[in-house]
Amino acid sequence: MSQEQGTPVVNLTSVGFRYDDGKTVLEDIGLSLYKGDFLGIVGPNGSGKSTLMKVVLGLLTPTTGTVELFGTPLSKFRDWTKVGYVAQQVAHGAGGFPATVREVVASGLVGRVGLFRRLKAEHYAKVEQVIERVGLKVKSDERINKLSGGQLQRVFIARALVADPELLILDEPTVGVDQESIEQFYGLLRSLKEESGMTMMIISHDIGVMSEWVTKVACLNRRIHFHGTAHEFEHNQEDIFKSMYGEGFKLLAHHHQ
Amino acid sequence: MLADWWNYEFLRYTLFSGLLIGLICPILGTFLIVRRLSMMADGLSHVTLSGVAAGMLLGKKFALFAAINPLFFGMVFSVIGSLFIERLRKVYKAYQDLAIPVILSAGLGLFTVLVSVADGFNTDLYSYLFGKIVTVTIEDLLALVGVAAAVLLTVALIYKELFAVSFDEEFARVSGVARKRINLWFMVLVALTIAASMRIVGVLLISALITLPVAASLQIAGSFRQAIWYSIIFAEISVLSGLYIAYMMDWASGGTIVLAAVLILMIVLLGKRVRNLMR
Numbered sequence: 351m352s353q354e355q356g357t358p359v360v361n362l363t364s365v366g367f368r369y370d371d372g373k374t375v376l377e378d379i380g381l382s383l384y385k386g387d388f389l390g391i392v393g394p395n396g397s398g399k400s401t402l403m404k405v406v407l408g409l410l411t412p413t414t415g416t417v418e419l420f421g422t423p424l425s426k427f428r429d430w431t432k433v434g435y436v437a438q439q440v441a442h443g444a445g446g447f448p449a450t451v452r453e454v455v456a457s458g459l460v461g462r463v464g465l466f467r468r469l470k471a472e473h474y475a476k477v478e479q480v481i482e483r484v485g486l487k488v489k490s491d492e493r494i495n496k497l498s499g500g501q502l503q504r505v506f507i508a509r510a511l512v513a514d515p516e517l518l519i520l521d522e523p524t525v526g527v528d529q530e531s532i533e534q535f536y537g538l539l540r541s542l543k544e545e546s547g548m549t550m551m552i553i554s555h556d557i558g559v560m561s562e563w564v565t566k567v568a569c570l571n572r573r574i575h576f577h578g579t580a581h582e583f584e585h586n587q588e589d590i591f592k593s594m595y596g597e598g599f600k601l602l603a604h605h606h607q
Numbered sequence: 608m609l610a611d612w613w614n615y616e617f618l619r620y621t622l623f624s625g626l627l628i629g630l631i632c633p634i635l636g637t638f639l640i641v642r643r644l645s646m647m648a649d650g651l652s653h654v655t656l657s658g659v660a661a662g663m664l665l666g667k668k669f670a671l672f673a674a675i676n677p678l679f680f681g682m683v684f685s686v687i688g689s690l691f692i693e694r695l696r697k698v699y700k701a702y703q704d705l706a707i708p709v710i711l712s713a714g715l716g717l718f719t720v721l722v723s724v725a726d727g728f729n730t731d732l733y734s735y736l737f738g739k740i741v742t743v744t745i746e747d748l749l750a751l752v753g754v755a756a757a758v759l760l761t762v763a764l765i766y767k768e769l770f771a772v773s774f775d776e777e778f779a780r781v782s783g784v785a786r787k788r789i790n791l792w793f794m795v796l797v798a799l800t801i802a803a804s805m806r807i808v809g810v811l812l813i814s815a816l817i818t819l820p821v822a823a824s825l826q827i828a829g830s831f832r833q834a835i836w837y838s839i840i841f842a843e844i845s846v847l848s849g850l851y852i853a854y855m856m857d858w859a860s861g862g863t864i865v866l867a868a869v870l871i872l873m874i875v876l877l878g879k880r881v882r883n884l885m886r
Contacts, residue, residue: 433781435778448825457771460768460770
């Protein structure tokens, strides 16, 4: 369903990243996402997945190469309301924060509404609508520390969705979430994509689950070892992993099913 | 005895100052605590103290400076200190709380040296340390009114940005929030609040008024807004009861206010415990 024409939503050309201590984490990354794509990026721990995500989000500046969002080089890109972001949950440490579901979701509008402006009735209506969409209506006045891991994750999805992004970026969104919620979570992403044609990019180490849901896969271990459709990925897994890890690698990710 | 508060000008100044402090300290405190920066006020208060000492020293040595309220120097030092903390936080990304002991030690070191250079002060330094009711002047009150106006205006105008940055700095940054400028301005406000509040509460106890009412309110608040409102209520009760008791008993006002805040915290904790047991 993705048509590979027009301007790519995300376009990386020979991107490399090296930390100050000289450690190269990304090398010669070329990646293009078109409208409606659902790209899963897989790779082992330390493969540079999170770094790649930070580069795309402009949180880190690549050492070499260029990143473009919606056809604009990242250095000139200002339209951040088009981009929704869901971080790895453990990174939040938000458990004890004294905020309600509604307050957290509303904070997703901060960029869209703009400095010195207050939220209006239409914004609050949108907040309610998104909370309902992720199935947390009864919880909207609860403090977030009373939620389960899966519910908290949906709060963060809602926060990213409330500003109507065209591109949704998710970093290991299912870490610390139980198996049943993970299925629900991917189901939610898929239906969101079908409703709005949103472009999505997700990082996960959980290859088994993820490859069932995405349309495209990129395998990362410092370099891109495979970039193609989920279908191609399913049929060439052995070769791909041999290329990524070398001979003798045993695929451990099949515990699911 | 209550009528004294209206009849004597200095008591009126004290009362108004106290009410303003009880309003702005917990507001800033709520944002500081949820960002795990509750010790920030402690660090800055010591820097402010060194500024006050510097002001008093200059006033003692040069007649020119004698006319300037030492509080002004305290504010200047405090703002410089807050800018320095923000820098240190960037240098030590992984140990952000390290900035606070660094700045605290620097402030205290400077203070003791300045006091020794001045060979002691005849002005009552004690009141700056622990707060004293009778020392509030109209100048002090006006400074506080200015700072309080800045704090309230800031929160009214950029509440949603402050919330977003406090809750999730990275997300705020990706949303295009001017995170650095907001952080910087916020720290400047904390610095000014500390300097302006020290006459009442005393520099060594000011961080208590920034943290204790919030500690109590976090226990019972159902939302972030509620956390702010409850902390203001607790702070105002502490200030009013503390000032009154301090006046009646001739105690240090700062210490009495802080003890009232501690008492409220204990009551809230106890009340919550009892409620949980009843269920």
